[in-house]
Amino acid sequence: MDKPSHLSVIVDLSPTQWAFCAQSTAPPGLPLQTFLSQLLAFLNAHIACKDENTLAVFGAFPGQSVMLYSSTGEAMTSTTEATDPNTYRPFKTLDSTVMSSIAERFNSYDVTEEEEPIGLVGCLTKALCYINRTISVVSASAQGTEGATRSIDPRILVLSVSPDQSSTYIPIMNSIFSAQKLKVTIDVCKVFGADNVFLQQAAHLTGGAYVQIERTDALLQYMMMSFLPPPAIRQLISVPTQDRVDFRAACFCHKRIVEIGFVCSVCLSIFCQPVPVCSTCRTKFPIKTLQRLNASRPLATTPSTPGTPRPLTQKNGAALPRPG
Amino acid sequence: MPPAGRRIGDDFVDDSDSDVSITGLDEEPSRSKAKGKGKAIDRKKKDQGKGKAKDQAYAWEATYTRSWDTVQEDEAGRLEGAVQDLIARGRRRRLLAPAAAIRRTIIRHLVLVLDLSSAMMDRDMRPTRFDLMLQYAREFVTEWFDQNPLGQIGIVGMRGGLGERIGEMSGNPQDVLKAILERHKLLPNGEPSLQNAVEMARSSMSHLPTHSSREIVVIFGSLTTCDPGNIHDTLDECVKDRIRISIVALAAEMKVCRELCDKTGGQFGVAMNEGHFKDLLFELIPPPAQRAVARTGGGPAADLMIMGFPMRLPDTSPPSLCVCHSQMKSEGFLCPRCLAKVCDVPTDCDICGLMIVSSPHLARSYHHLFPVKPYSAVMTLDDTPEPSKRCHGCAVAFKEMPSTMLGASGEGMSFYGRYRCSECHNDFCTDCDVFVHDVVHCCPGCGK
Numbered sequence: 019m020d021k022p023s024h025l026s027v028i029v030d031l032s033p034t035q036w037a038f039c040a041q042s043t044a045p046p047g048l049p050l051q052t053f054l055s056q057l058l059a060f061l062n063a064h065i066a067c068k069d070e071n072t073l074a075v076f077g078a079f080p081g082q083s084v085m086l087y088s089s090t091g092e093a094m095t096s097t098t099e100a101t102d103p104n105t106y107r108p109f110k111t112l113d114s115t116v117m118s119s120i121a122e123r124f125n126s127y128d129v130t131e132e133e134e135p136i137g138l139v140g141c142l143t144k145a146l147c148y149i150n151r152t153i154s155v156v157s158a159s160a161q162g163t164e165g166a167t168r169s170i171d172p173r174i175l176v177l178s179v180s181p182d183q184s185s186t187y188i189p190i191m192n193s194i195f196s197a198q199k200l201k202v203t204i205d206v207c208k209v210f211g212a213d214n215v216f217l218q219q220a221a222h223l224t225g226g227a228y229v230q231i232e233r234t235d236a237l238l239q240y241m242m243m244s245f246l247p248p249p250a251i252r253q254l255i256s257v258p259t260q261d262r263v264d265f266r267a268a269c270f271c272h273k274r275i276v277e278i279g280f281v282c283s284v285c286l287s288i289f290c291q292p293v294p295v296c297s298t299c300r301t302k303f304p305i306k307t308l309q310r311l312n313a314s315r316p317l318a319t320t321p322s323t324p325g326t327p328r329p330l331t332q333k334n335g336a337a338l339p340r341p342g
Numbered sequence: 343m344p345p346a347g348r349r350i351g352d353d354f355v356d357d358s359d360s361d362v363s364i365t366g367l368d369e370e371p372s373r374s375k376a377k378g379k380g381k382a383i384d385r386k387k388k389d390q391g392k393g394k395a396k397d398q399a400y401a402w403e404a405t406y407t408r409s410w411d412t413v414q415e416d417e418a419g420r421l422e423g424a425v426q427d428l429i430a431r432g433r434r435r436r437l438l439a440p441a442a443a444i445r446r447t448i449i450r451h452l453v454l455v456l457d458l459s460s461a462m463m464d465r466d467m468r469p470t471r472f473d474l475m476l477q478y479a480r481e482f483v484t485e486w487f488d489q490n491p492l493g494q495i496g497i498v499g500m501r502g503g504l505g506e507r508i509g510e511m512s513g514n515p516q517d518v519l520k521a522i523l524e525r526h527k528l529l530p531n532g533e534p535s536l537q538n539a540v541e542m543a544r545s546s547m548s549h550l551p552t553h554s555s556r557e558i559v560v561i562f563g564s565l566t567t568c569d570p571g572n573i574h575d576t577l578d579e580c581v582k583d584r585i586r587i588s589i590v591a592l593a594a595e596m597k598v599c600r601e602l603c604d605k606t607g608g609q610f611g612v613a614m615n616e617g618h619f620k621d622l623l624f625e626l627i628p629p630p631a632q633r634a635v636a637r638t639g640g641g642p643a644a645d646l647m648i649m650g651f652p653m654r655l656p657d658t659s660p661p662s663l664c665v666c667h668s669q670m671k672s673e674g675f676l677c678p679r680c681l682a683k684v685c686d687v688p689t690d691c692d693i694c695g696l697m698i699v700s701s702p703h704l705a706r707s708y709h710h711l712f713p714v715k716p717y718s719a720v721m722t723l724d725d726t727p728e729p730s731k732r733c734h735g736c737a738v739a740f741k742e743m744p745s746t747m748l749g750a751s752g753e754g755m756s757f758y759g760r761y762r763c764s765e766c767h768n769d770f771c772t773d774c775d776v777f778v779h780d781v782v783h784c785c786p787g788c789g790k
């Protein structure tokens with residue numbers, strides 16, 4: 019229980035969304051400045067919790083993903099005070115490194131241009147690459163003792179303000195599965211905006227918490243209470259659990275988020291409408307199926323549509339009575 | 343164990359025999375050999391001239407040189423020379439693999455046939471062939487469902503000259519595992535009958551829809567089979583039904599086994615020792631590429647299926663009746679079409695008949711469809727105006743000077759330890775190259 023933990027924080031830094039957030043009145047919004055100062059307080063708390071705790075901060079900027087800070091010294095800005103090797107990981111290094119790299123990016127933006135989608139996938143994959151490397155180093159240095167291979171409890175915290183980008187469905191799912199393999203917990207803190215389908219699934223599948231902030235002025239308290247304790251301790255304290263998990267997916271053809279989809283039996287690609295040829299694996303579907311699906315579509319809401327194809331008639335399957 | 347470590351471990355095995363396994367044909371025996379003698383790699387390189395037979399690990403020999411576990415940990419500590427060789431191997435294999443998306447049969451149906459004849463009590467594998475088979479079969483089922491979430495497995499045993507139905511076809515891993523959980527119910531006795539077992543497996547798959555694959559995997563420890571009729575007739579029927587038969591033999595190669603596999607497009611292998619047994623079995627887990635099936639006549643017909651992605655209710659929600667068992671429950675999944683509550687997915691909605699699957703189930707197989715293009719090794723920095731100082735993935739610093747420590751088989755490796763994505767032109771370190779292609783399946787630079 020008393021293990022050091024690694025935290026990778028992914029901060030959504032979309033200027034447009036933060037502008038919305040700052041202007042919002044119902045629910046009351048939060049300016050980026052206030053958010054960052056609360057975030058830094060939280061990050062300081064994490065490294066102060068235990069001497070061996072490690073931290074990495076990634077920024078998801080429009081079309082970019084950047085490592086803003088890491089406690090092992092990979093992301094240092096040119097500022098002289100921040101690169102002083104004799105300083106013992108002071109809060110100051112963290113604060114100034116994070117703030118100066120954010121300011122650097124923000125100054126370079128052209129306000130007139132349309133904003134690209136934020137680099138959330140880049141941040142997730144980079145965080146995983148970073149965790150993958152640090153885990154292997156730790157397990158090598160701590161080999162011999164039983165169970166030492168997991169001496170670091172890695173987790174990722176995503177602070178999100180942007181809506182879902184359905185184009186990133188597959189990369190996000192791939193990142194979730196690799197996080198599962200590495201036993202990395204993904205926590206999601208939705209600071210502003212509507213529920214995020216993919217991030218809900220990420221938290222659910224990796225055993226993390228998905229917290230939708232109801233009062234932005236209490237952000238720091240939310241973070242301290244929910245995300246500061248490592249997952250091992252969370253069993254003892256009551257961290258807000260997820261209410262409902264939305265398992266919707268994005269279709270491959272229009273990147274729409276769908277709840278009922280048409281799925282290729284060969285490659286499992288999802289389409290939002292019946293298509294004659296699978297665009298992924300080039301499989302041609304039988305005309306009969308298409309006619310049947312098209313015919314049943316307008317009626318799809320009525321439960322007893324005759325001819326609704328049921329290719330896998332496995333009434334048994336999961337419907338078997340199970341013990342308990 | 344981190345997956346990267348496991349992968350490296352596997353490659354290490356190939357590596358120690360770089361001189362004999364070039365053709366790939368004798369790769370299997372050499373793999374097993376290296377498993378047993380993992381640690382002895384340096385010594386072996388010296389006395390390679392002393393003949394192959396001497397190096398051949400017998401199962402009993404392998405028991406006291408089981409050091410592959412330690413070897414793996416060494417690698418994480420960067421033993422440059424040997425490690426680079428094996429990473430190079432993995433890279434080359436990846437470059438050889440076709441870049442285009444292969445069509446794979448993803449809705450699979452498999453019958454696992456277990457040999458429960460008295461030959462399985464043999465102790466040449468530890469503790470016995472039988473116990474080892476049970477243990478691996480359980481691991482196989484778990485891993486198989488992980489990679490084929492919409493598939494189904496049935497279990498058939500061969501015992502006393504008969505085929506015995508041990509587990510019905512089921513898509514629930516727990517049901518399948520329960521069937522092979524109790525050792526005392528499966529105790530071996532008598533002769534096996536390959537024909538009876540295959541016929542039984544065939545009949546349990548006869549009703550399946552045309553777009554699913556049908557496979558039989560046999561674990562066969564005996565050297566005889568006691569059949570009521572001509573097994574070649576059964577073989578012809580299987581070919582006609584497009585059933586793919588794969589056999590993992592524990593004793594020796596039998597002609598009829600080889601024939602069953604070859605004619606149906608399956609795989610055949612004889613396990614040399616415990617580790618090799620597991621390798622052979624686990625090779626059958628990833629969804630087979632469609633062209634392997636095509637050889638036996640077109641493969642299963644493709645179809646477009648309608649599926650619903652549900653909403654999951656937490657166990658804190660107010661209890662209500664489920665439509666599948668009519669029980670009061672809090673947790674469950676809501677059918678997106680009729681909003682009925684079902685207990686578990688994947689299933690067909692009992693009210694409207696919609697197939698309900700959780701979308702992560704489907705997404706788990708997408709990395710087969712959209713693999714990351716292999717990174718190219720950076721051989722010189724002369725044509726790069728401003729080489730990045732750090733890996734684009736994990737931000738580790740690159741070496742300033744080219745390395746001179748590459749082994750003999752280090753071709754395809756970068757002297758600078760840099761690998762470049764052809765899409766986004768970012769440089770990655772060796773660790774991230776492996777991790778991105780084997781685990782994440784998504785390039786951190788371009789997100790593809």
Ligand SMILES: [Zn+2]
Binds near residue numbers: 269272273289
């Ligand atoms: Zn679409």
Ligand SMILES: [Zn+2]
Binds near residue numbers: 297
């Ligand atoms: Zn397809």
Ligand SMILES: [Zn+2]
Binds near residue numbers: 669684
């Ligand atoms: Zn039920």
Ligand SMILES: [Zn+2]
Binds near residue numbers: 678682691693695
């Ligand atoms: Zn329904």
Ligand SMILES: [Zn+2]
Binds near residue numbers: 737738771
């Ligand atoms: Zn790297």
Ligand SMILES: [Zn+2]
Binds near residue numbers: 764765788
């Ligand atoms: Zn790339």
